[in-house]
Each structure stands twice: as structure tokens, then as C-alpha cells.
Amino acid sequence: MQLDTVKETPVSSTADEIWSMPDNENYTLDIWGHYRQMTDFIDVVNYLRFVLTDEDPTTAKYGQRALTWLGFAMPSLAYTAPSQTTDLSYFEHLVLSNAPSDYLVNKYSYYGSENVSAAQLALDAAFYRLISGRDTYDTREGSDDVLYGKVGFHELVDELKGVVEDNGQSAEGIPAIDTVRGRFEALPNLIAMMAFELHDRFFGTDYASMNADILDFVESNLRDDDTGLFYESYMTGRLGYEEEPLDSRSRWRTSELLPSVNALALVFYNHFNPEQAGRAWASFKERFGEELLGMTADDIATSFGKSFHTALGPSSEALFGALAAAREMDDEEWFGKLQDHLFEIGDVAMTEGQTHYRAFGDYEAYMGMFLTFARTHIPWKTLLENDWEASYSRNDSIMH
Amino acid sequence: MTMKRVARATHVAGNSSAGKAGKREGWLSRRSFLGAGAAAAASGAIAANALADDGCPLCSLESSPVQLASAQQRKSELQKMTSGEVPSLISSADEVWAMSQTHQLTTHTRAAWELHRSVIDAAIAGGWENAAHPWIPERQAFYRYPLAFGSYAIPSLVMIDEGEYDNAVDCLRKSIYLIKENAAWNDWTRNKYGTDAVSRYNIMYKGHLNLMYGLYQMMTGDDQFEAEYQAMTDIIVKEYDYNKSERGFIGVECEPDQYFYPCNSVGMMSLLIHDKVFGTDYEDKYVMPNLDFLKQTMTDEELHLPYFRWHPTHGNAENFVFGDWWTLGMIHALDPDYYQVAFDNSKDLFITDIYDGQACYTKAALMTDGISTDMEQRTWIFYLPFCCREFDDPQTWSKIETFFQMKYETAVADDGELRFHDNTDDETMMEAYFFLGDVHQGWRAILDYDWPSFVSRHA
Numbered sequence: 001m002q003l004d005t006v007k008e009t010p011v012s013s014t015a016d017e018i019w020s021m022p023d024n025e026n027y028t029l030d031i032w033g034h035y036r037q038m039t040d041f042i043d044v045v046n047y048l049r050f051v052l053t054d055e056d057p058t059t060a061k062y063g064q065r066a067l068t069w070l071g072f073a074m075p076s077l078a079y080t081a082p083s084q085t086t087d088l089s090y091f092e093h094l095v096l097s098n099a100p101s102d103y104l105v106n107k108y109s110y111y112g113s114e115n116v117s118a119a120q121l122a123l124d125a126a127f128y129r130l131i132s133g134r135d136t137y138d139t140r141e142g143s144d145d146v147l148y149g150k151v152g153f154h155e156l157v158d159e160l161k162g163v164v165e166d167n168g169q170s171a172e173g174i175p176a177i178d179t180v181r182g183r184f185e186a187l188p189n190l191i192a193m194m195a196f197e198l199h200d201r202f203f204g205t206d207y208a209s210m211n212a213d214i215l216d217f218v219e220s221n222l223r224d225d226d227t228g229l230f231y232e233s234y235m236t237g238r239l240g241y242e243e244e245p246l247d248s249r250s251r252w253r254t255s256e257l258l259p260s261v262n263a264l265a266l267v268f269y270n271h272f273n274p275e276q277a278g279r280a281w282a283s284f285k286e287r288f289g290e291e292l293l294g295m296t297a298d299d300i301a302t303s304f305g306k307s308f309h310t311a312l313g314p315s316s317e318a319l320f321g322a323l324a325a326a327r328e329m330d331d332e333e334w335f336g337k338l339q340d341h342l343f344e345i346g347d348v349a350m351t352e353g354q355t356h357y358r359a360f361g362d363y364e365a366y367m368g369m370f371l372t373f374a375r376t377h378i379p380w381k382t383l384l385e386n387d388w389e390a391s392y393s394r395n396d397s398i399m400h
Numbered sequence: 401m402t403m404k405r406v407a408r409a410t411h412v413a414g415n416s417s418a419g420k421a422g423k424r425e426g427w428l429s430r431r432s433f434l435g436a437g438a439a440a441a442a443s444g445a446i447a448a449n450a451l452a453d454d455g456c457p458l459c460s461l462e463s464s465p466v467q468l469a470s471a472q473q474r475k476s477e478l479q480k481m482t483s484g485e486v487p488s489l490i491s492s493a494d495e496v497w498a499m500s501q502t503h504q505l506t507t508h509t510r511a512a513w514e515l516h517r518s519v520i521d522a523a524i525a526g527g528w529e530n531a532a533h534p535w536i537p538e539r540q541a542f543y544r545y546p547l548a549f550g551s552y553a554i555p556s557l558v559m560i561d562e563g564e565y566d567n568a569v570d571c572l573r574k575s576i577y578l579i580k581e582n583a584a585w586n587d588w589t590r591n592k593y594g595t596d597a598v599s600r601y602n603i604m605y606k607g608h609l610n611l612m613y614g615l616y617q618m619m620t621g622d623d624q625f626e627a628e629y630q631a632m633t634d635i636i637v638k639e640y641d642y643n644k645s646e647r648g649f650i651g652v653e654c655e656p657d658q659y660f661y662p663c664n665s666v667g668m669m670s671l672l673i674h675d676k677v678f679g680t681d682y683e684d685k686y687v688m689p690n691l692d693f694l695k696q697t698m699t700d701e702e703l704h705l706p707y708f709r710w711h712p713t714h715g716n717a718e719n720f721v722f723g724d725w726w727t728l729g730m731i732h733a734l735d736p737d738y739y740q741v742a743f744d745n746s747k748d749l750f751i752t753d754i755y756d757g758q759a760c761y762t763k764a765a766l767m768t769d770g771i772s773t774d775m776e777q778r779t780w781i782f783y784l785p786f787c788c789r790e791f792d793d794p795q796t797w798s799k800i801e802t803f804f805q806m807k808y809e810t811a812v813a814d815d816g817e818l819r820f821h822d823n824t825d826d827e828t829m830m831e832a833y834f835f836l837g838d839v840h841q842g843w844r845a846i847l848d849y850d851w852p853s854f855v856s857r858h859a
Contacts, residue, residue, distance in 0.1 A: 032767050039718075047655060050592045086716040093714065132714075353765025397719045399700065400767055 013343065015336030018375065021080045027376075030348070032400060033355030034372040035077065038070055040354065041369060042094045045104070052103050058363065062304075062311035063104030064117060066369050069310060071095040071124035073373035075383045078131045078391065080376060083398055085391035089132035096124055096137050096151045113308045115163055115177050118156050119192040125153035126198035130384075133392045138203075157199045157207050160192050164210050171246035172236045175213045179308050182238040186218045186230045186261070187309050190268035194380070201384075215272055224257060227287065228280035230269075232261045259288035260307075260314040263321025267328045271380040281329045288318070293337060295319050297345045301361030311366045320367065324374035339375070486758045489801055490812060493794035496838050499560045509838040511818040513557065513564075515831045516550050517571050518817055524574045528583055541587045543829065547579045548608035548666070549786070550832030555619050556841040559849060565858050569620055576612050576625065593655060598635055603652035604660065606632060607667035614673030621855035633674050633682075636667060640686050649712055650686075650693040657713050661698055661706040664690060665730035672847060691734050704742035705749075723750035723762050725780050725787035732790050733843035743791045751784075753799065759806065760799035782830055785837025797837070804834070 013030045021027055027035060045052065045063055052060040059066070074092045078085040098104065099121060105112060125137040140152030160177060168175030172182075177192050179185045193214055196207035221234050232254040238246055262284050270277035295315060303313030310317055319338065326335035342348075347359035357364045357371070491506035499506060505513065522532040529535070535543065554572045558565050578584060585597040585605050598606040613629035616622065639652050651664045668690055671682035698707040698717040706727050708720035723746050732739040750763045752771075761771045762781045781800070788797035804810060809821035818831055 029767060036720075036765070048591060051590055086714060087718055090711050090714040090716055090718075136713075350768060350770060351764075353768055353770070395716070397716070399719045399721055400765070 013339065013348075015332045015339060018335070018339070019332050021376075022378070025081050025083065026398060027077075027081060030350065030355045031372075031376060033350050033353060034368060034375065036352075036400070037354040037356070037365065037368055038073070038372050039091060041365070042067065042070065042091050042098070045098050046094050049098060049101060050103060058366070060103055061106035061109065062366060064099045064101075065120075065307075065309070065311040066366050067095045067099040067104065068117075068120035068124055069370055069373045071099070071120075071127060073376055075127050075131050076373075076376045076378040078388075079378050079383055079386055081398060082391045083394055083396045085131055085388075085394055087397050089128065089134070092124065092128040092131065093136065096121070096128055099124070100151055109305075111306065111308050113179050113188075115160070116179060116188045116308050118159050118163075119177065119188045119195060121151050122153060122156035122160060122195035123191050123198075125151050125156060126195050126202070129153065129202055130198065131388055131391070133389060153195075153199060154203075157195055157205075160195070161207055161210065164192075164214065168213075170238065171244055172238050174217055174236065175210065176217045177214070178238075179233070181240045182236045184217070184222070184234040184236070185232065185308070186222050186265040187268065189214050189218055190265060190272065193272060194268060198384075211272070219273070219276070221253065223276075227257065227283035228276055229257045229262050229283050229287070230265045230280075231255070232258055257287065258314065259284070259292060259318035260321060262288070263318055263325050264309060266325040267321065267377065268380070270325075270328050278329070281325065281331070284322070284325070285334060288322070289334075289337075292319055292322055293341050295341070295345065297347070297359035297361075300345070300367065301359070301363070304361075304363040304366065310370060311363075312370055316360075316367055316370070320370050320374045323371070324377045327374070327377040328379050330379060342371075486755050486802060487805055489798065489805060490810065491838070493798040493801075496797070497794050499839070500841060503561050505561055505564075506838065507812060508818070509835070511812040511816060512831055512835040512838060514815075515817040515819075516553075516835045517567060519829060519831065520550070520571050520574050520578065523578055528581075535583070537583075540583060544579055544584045544605055544608055546829035546832035547575050547584065548612060549783075549836050550829070551575045551579075551612045551615060553832070553836035553839050555615055555846050555849070556836075556839040558619060558854070559841050559845070560839060562854075562857070569616075569622075572612070572616050572619075573624070576609070576616060579609055579612060598632065600639065601653050601656055603636070603667045604654040604663040606636065607652070607663055607670055610636060611666055611670035611673060614670055614677055618673055618677050618851050619854065621852075621859065629674075633671070636671070637682065637686060640690075644689075647712060649697070650690045653712070657711050659698075659710040659712060661694055661709070662724060662727040662730065664694065665727045668734070669730055669843065676847060676851065687734070691731070694731075695738070699742075703745040703749075704738055705745055706742070721749070721766055723780055723784065725783035729783055729787035729790040729840075730843070732787075733847065736844075740791065743787065743793075747796060751796065751800075754803075758799065759802040760796070761803055762800075782833035782837075786833065786840050789837060789840035790842050792842070801837070 013028060017028050018031070021031065041059075044056075045059060045067065048055050052063065071092055074088045074095075078088045100117075105117070128134065128137050137151045137153055139154045140150045163177050164175050167178055174184060176184055177189050179188055193208070193211045196211060199205055200208045218230075222230050224231065234253045235251060236246060237250050238244060262280065266277055266281055266284065269280070295318075299315040300319065303315035303317070305311065306313035307317060312320065319342065323335060323338050323342070326332075326338060342357075345359060346357035349356050349358050355368060357368055360367050489508070490511070491508035495506045496509065499509065519533045522530040523535070526532070528537075551572050554568045558568050588597040588602055588605065589595060593602065594600060598609075610629070610632045613625045613632060616625060617629060636652060640650065643652065644650055649659070651659060652667055653659045654663050668687045671680075671687050674680055675682050694706070698710045699705065700707065700719075700721065703721075705721045706724050707717040708722070710717040725746065728739055728743050728746065732743070749766060751760050752763060752769070753760050762784070764770050784800045785797055785804075788794070788800070811819050811821065813819045818834065820830070
């Protein structure tokens with residue numbers, strides 16, 4: 001009976017208390033509020049799966065991205081409170097069974113990307129395997145227990161490998177994953193690399209052998225030598241028709257370093273090149289710190305639905321992504337600064353046991369869900385080295 | 401994502417045509433115990449009312465660096481409660497409890513019953529979009545519950561006052577017509593869970609229907625629904641058998657992989673009533689094994705409180721507890737001592753006294769002291785009076801009824817019906833719950849009542 005534990009958990013959102021959550025094997029009150037919001041959202045999506053376009057058009061457009069990033073939060077939430085592992089495995093299962101639905105993607109949006117979806121779903125499938133030990137999503141075959149869609153980890157990494165090979169063998173000659181045809185970015189490649197690594201770990205395959213070339217491309221073509229930060233995108237001009245000729249002199253790269261791009265990329269880059277990520281994080285704080293801590297609620301409220309990678313937009317990705325990056329970089333001081341600012345501008349409230357950022361406008365619930373990931377993230381290295389088997393059969397989730 | 405609370409409920413005094421909800425977006429339609437409060441907050445519909453400390457008892461609820469909007473909002477809603485006197489109930493607990501001896505309905509009970517009849521009659525006469533009490537299509541999935549729980553009041557009503565027999569039977573029959581009507585169940589087929597709402601899963605619907613069939617036949621002897629009733633029970637028990645033999649658990653899911661304690665408690669009661677009507681042995685065969693399964697799988701060992709739900713695929717019960725007074729009220733008769741512990745704990749954990757104990761509110765969640773805002777369904781506050789009647793607790797009944805009377809400025813109108821002057825569309829057909837909360841005689845009393853003699857008196 002852990003009721004007393006819950007009741008006695010200090011209500012706080014200081015960086016120190018967030019950092020202490022794994023030691024306490026429990027969440028702070030406002031993180032419980034995120035947890036409740038997350039599970040409620042996933043449950044509703046699961047229940048309304050085919051009528052979302054009528055009931056909740058926003059989720060119908062952006063639900064997949066909201067779900068996949070919640071899926072990224074599951075290992076951290078389970079690591080933090082191991083007693084929740086079975087419940088979180090179940091919710092990762094709901095993420096995977098619902099996120100592929102056509103009803104959760106705005107197919108007509110410029111920001112739709114099948115490759116980004118494949119990479120994110122592959123990583124969620126990997127995390128389900130990691131925290132549950134179950135094979136439900138290993139393959140698309142045998143989907144009797146899966147009700148709504150079917151993610152297959154094997155098939156997804158195969159598809160991603162096919163993208164890498166196709167791009168590498170095309171006139172582009174770039175062995176990496178394009179976000180959309182002719183456009184390359186760091187983030188989806190880093191996410192796919194992690195999925196490859198985990199697939200090899202679980203199944204003894206060799207997908208991660210591609211990672212060195214992918215990372216070489218990303219670091220050589222998308223990284224600024226002076227700061228270690230990433231540019232947003234690298235363009236090849238490829239249209240995609242057969243035997244398409246391309247002249248490498250026509251390639252170009254965006255020239256501005258953006259906090260949104262780097263915040264999200266650093267969350268994953270640190271796993272593959274911690275030394276360079278550390279340098280980039282220092283540059284990030286120096287270059288973008290003042291901007292981030294000067295963001296207003298209006299900046300955030302209007303920053304939604306403008307990204308290939310999340311349901312968010314540049315400003316919200318920057319501030320929220322920086323929180324996740326600070327956690328990945330184990331930078332408690334900066335996490336504290338960012339979180340203090342978040343609370344200062346967010347008008348944070350707990351309603352019905354759920355944490356809401358009322359100043360962030362009509363889409364604050366989606367922002368809150370990304371913040372579930374950002375505020376609870378545990379460094380990947382810690383997560384991947386954790387003894388998950390010890391939690392597979394736990395049946396002592398905290399009463400809440 | 402915007403949601404405005406523009407709609408009034410269907411029986412707001414002087415505004416009978418105002419039941420149309422505006423277009424609503426958000427995570428609204430999960431079921432009666434999910435979503436609306438989250439949606440309201442998520443949509444920014446709840447304004448941050450920065451109220452000064454006015455001495456309101458609710459001010460002390462906020463002890464967190466995280467602002468508790470729920471408390472703030474409720475402070476605004478209940479300011480009138482702080483400035484005025486705590487009103488006397490239209491009918492006191494003593495009067496309500498005495499009905500079983502006086503065989504007279506109290507003023508409040510009569511008014512709630514008249515309003516409930518009026519709502520049911522209006523839907524039968526004029527359809528769901530009737531002028532007097534139009535429904536709110538956006539809350540479609542909420543309607544089966546008050547239709548059902550209003551029906552569960554009918555046997556108690558006639559146990560109190562047999563003079564109500566004709567109206568009671570008429571109301572129950574019409575309620576069955578309505579819960580069978582497409583609008584009461586097609587959210588299931590729209591969500592593509594199946595081509596019909598009863599063949600598999602969905603105990604949250606067919607459990608109620610089966611119980612309503614049973615109560616009707618038990619108190620009338622009329623076989624109008626018997627063929628349907630037997631078919632429905634047959635579907636349920638076959639699903640019990642299949643789940644036990646093929647899937648290793650006892651009971652029936654709502655949606656696939658979503659097994660809920662409260663909905664199974666209704667299915668179980670429906671089988672007990674079937675035993676009463678037809679002399680079957682479902683109590684031993686299905687109900688008591690189901691009870692054991694619930695206790696072992698999704699009940700807190702110490703507190704005896706039901707957990708929110710259980711998932712067959714992962715074998716996990718989500719240890720989310722709340723004021724589940726629906727379940728406790730429905731299942732108490734099966735093990736009174738065991739569930740008395742649960743009821744006592746539910747009060748300790750989820751009910752907080754205000755106004756020196758003259759009223760109470762219900763907490764939104766275990767982890768906070770925040771009051772439930774517009775999510776009565778989430779904490780199932782409407783089931784609390786019914787549960788108090790089931791557990792013979794007039795003190796708590798009086799407190800929560802006082803809360804309701806103050807919150808909704810409840811009054812009896814000139815036409816003799818109850819009126820709620822300050823309600824919202826979140827409280828769909830809430831008169832059914834007040835009606836049940838007044839008349840409920842306890843399931844053991846209902847099960848043990850001499851219905852054959854009753855039927856013969858009204859043949």
C-alpha cells in the first residue's frame with residue numbers, strides 16, 4: 001500500500017525535486033498531473049479512434065506526433081517510478097496501436113512526413129520492447145491482439161534502411177533519411193539511428209552499421225564547425241524521378257542556427273557523440289539562452305502545428321526541447337532556469353488532477369503532453385543500461 | 401481547440417429551449433467519467449479567477465506552488481455559498497429516510513420524480529430533439545447512464561408508494577424504449593467497435609439494458625421484453641464463459657481490453673435479478689466468481705477501493721482510485737462488510753466537509769485537495785446520494801445534497817417539478833440521479849422484496 005507515499009510527496013516543481021524523482025521512485029505532484037493528462041489523452045484517442053475528425057479535429061491532425069513523443073516519455077517515466085512500468089507498457093501499447101491511424105495525421109499538411117513517422121514509430125516500438133519485454137510490435141504479422149493499426153518494428157527498420165539505401169544510391173548519394181524528398185535534417189536521422197541500435201540489441205541484426213555513415217553525413221553537412229550546433233536542413237533539389245540527374249553544386253543549406261532545431265537534436269545527439277553534444281550544449285546556452293528566457297506566453301501559444309517532428313512549432317519546440325535537452329545533458333542548473341521561466345509564463349494550474357498551462361492558448365494540452373516528455377526525460381544512456389527485466393512483472397503501481 | 405460552456409441543461413428554469421450545445425471540440429466524449437473537465441481546462445475555458453482571500457473555506461485547499469485552478473474556479477462558483485446562509489434542504493434526510501415507513505414521497509422526491517417522468521415523456525413524445533427537454537447530441541454517450549440509473553429507482557419508488565405503480569411502470573417501459581433507441585448506443589458502432597452494440601464487449605451498455613429488462617419483468621410480471629431479455633442475458637453469460645475458458649478472466653469488457661469494475665457491477669446485478677425472475681443459478685455460477693475476481697485483481701487490498709480499470713492484454717490494473725460511488729452502491733449487497741470498508745475509505749479520501757460539516761465537496765483526485773470542478777461525472781458525485789442510501793448514511797447524504805442544493809440553487813417549481821437554476825450541460829439528465837438518491841431502498845431490500853405478491857396485487 002503506497003497511498004501514504006503519494007500523499008506525502010511534496011508538491012513541487014523545482015529542478016532539484018525533478019532530479020530527485022528516480023531516488024524517490026515517484027513523481028512530483030505536477031508530474032503526476034502530466035501523467036494523468038497523458039493517460040487521459042491516450043485513452044480518449046483510443047476510444048474515439050474513428051470519429052476524431054468530428055470530435056476533436058486538432059487531435060485528428062496532430063495526434064500522431066503527440067502520441068509518438070509521449071511514447072518517447074514512457075521509458076523515462078518507468079525508470080523514474082518502476083512500479084508504473086506495466087501500466088506504462090500498456091500505454092506505450094496504446095500509442096503504437098493508435099498512432100499509425102490515418103485518422104491522426106493531417107495528410108494534406110505540408111508538415112506530414114512518412115519517414116519521420118516511420119522513425120518515430122520504430123523508436124516507440126523499440127521502447128515498448130525495452131520496457132515490457134513483449135514481442136507484440138516486433139512484426140506486423142500476427143496482429144490478432146492489435147485492434148487499430150499495426151506497427152511492426154522489423155518492418156519499420158527495414159523501411160528506414162530502404163530509405164537510407166535509396167538515398168545513398170540515388171544521384172544524391174546521401175546514405176541518410178530525408179525528411180521529405182530532397183530535404184535532410186538531423187533529428188529524424190538521430191531517432192532512426194537509435195531505433196537501429198535497439199533493434200540490433202534485441203534481435204542481433206546489423207542495422208546500426210549504417211549509423212556511422214548517417215552520423216558522418218549529419219555532422220559533415222548539417223553541423224556548424226564553430227559552435228557544434230546544427231543547421232535546420234540540407235537540400236539536394238531531388239525530385240525523385242527515375243534516373244534523375246543532380247549536380248552537387250546545386251545543393252544548399254539553411255544558414256541560420258535555430259534553437260528549436262538544436263534543442264530537439266541535442267536530446268538525441270548526445271547519445272551518439274556526447275563530447276560534441278557537450279560542446280554544442282554550451283554553445284546552445286550561450287547563443288539561445290537569453291532568447292529562451294525571454295519568450296512570452298504568446299510566443300508559445302502561437303507556436304503549434306508548424307513542424308515535421310512534433311505537434312508544436314519553432315518557439316514551443318525551442319523552449320520545451322531545451323528542457324528535454326537540459327535533462328539529457330544532466331544540466332540541472334539550466335533546467336531549473338528554463339522550468340522557472342516555463343512556470344512564470346505558463347500560468348500553470350492543476351485541474352481535475354491534471355497539469356495545464358493555461359497561458360499557452362488553445363493548444364496548451366498538446367504542449368503539456370510534449371512537456372511530459374521534456375520534463376521527465378532521463379538520459380538515454382541511463383535508460384538503455386537499465387535492468388528492465390526487473391520491472392517487467394511488477395504489479396505494485398502507485399495508487400493515484 | 402475551443403469549448404464554450406454555452407449550453408444550459410435541458411431543464412433550466414424558464415429556459416426550456418436552451419438545451420442546444422454549441423459546437424464542441426476537445427476530448428469530450430469518452431464516457432461519463434472521462435474527459436470533460438480535462439477538455440474544459442485544456443481548452444482554456446476555465447479562466448484564472450484571481451480571487452482575494454474572502455474567508456471561503458476552500459481557500460485553504462491551495463497548499464501547492466502549483467496553482468490549483470479547480471479550487472479557484474470553485475471558489476468563484478461558490479462565493480454565494482460563503483456569503484449566504486447554508487439553506488435547509490427541501491427535504492431533510494430524516495424525511496427521506498422515513499419514506500419507507502410513511503409510504504409518502506417527500507417534497508423533493510416528488511419533484512425529482514415528476515421532473516424525471518417529464519424528461520422521459522418528452523423524449524418519447526417529441527423525440528430527442530423535443531422542445532421541453534431536448535438532448536445534447538454532443539453528449540450522446542452520456543445518456544444511457546441516467547436512463548439506466550433512473551430506472552434503478554423505479555422498484556424502490558413502488559416499494560415506498562405502490563400508488564405510483566402505473567406511472568412507474570410506464571416510465572420504466574419508456575426508459576427501456578429510449579435506451580434501446582439508436583441514439584443511446586450508436587456511439588459504439590460509430591466508433592467501429594462492432595456492427596451492433598451487444599454481441600461482444602460493451603457491458604457498459606448491455607449490462608444496463610439487461611438490468612432494466614430484469615427490473616421491469618420482476619416488478620410487473622409482464623413478458624413484453626422477455627424474449628429480448630433472455631437473449632441479452634444469454635449473450636452476457638456466453639461471454640462470461642468464453643472469457644473464462646479462452647482468456648482466463650471473469651467478467652466482460654467495455655471496449656476491447658478495457659475492463660471496468662463499475663460496468664461489471666451492473667452486469668452482475670442484472671444476473672442476480674435474472675435469478676429472481678427465472679430461478680437461474682447465475683449468482684453462484686457467474687456473480688460470486690466475478691466478485692472474487694474483482695477483489696483479487698482490481699481492488700486495493702487494504703482500502704477495498706476499486707481500481708479504475710484492468711487490461712487483459714497486459715494484466716495490469718491501473719491503480720487510479722476515485723470516488724467510485726456507482727460501483728460501491730451497486731456491489732455493496734454482495735459483501736456488505738467488505739464494501740463498508742471501501743465506502744468509509746472513499747469518504748475519508750474523497751469527501752471534504754465545508755461549512756462546519758453542513759455540506760461537503762468531493763475531491764477531484766487522490767493526490768490533491770482540489771475540488772472537482774465541472775467533472776462531477778469523473779468523481780461520480782451524482783452517485784453519492786444513491787450510495788449513501790445503499791450504505792444507510794443519512795449524514796453524508798445530507799451534506800452532499802446540501803452541496804447540490806446550493807450549487808444548483810435547486811427549487812420546486814409551480815408545476816411541481818424540480819428545477820436547477822444554475823446547472824450546465826455537464827450534468828446530463830441529472831434529475832435521474834437525484835431521484836434515485838432519494839428513493840433507493842438498498843439492493844438487498846430490493847432483491848429480498850416479495851415481488852410475486854406485489855405483482856399479484858397489481859395484476
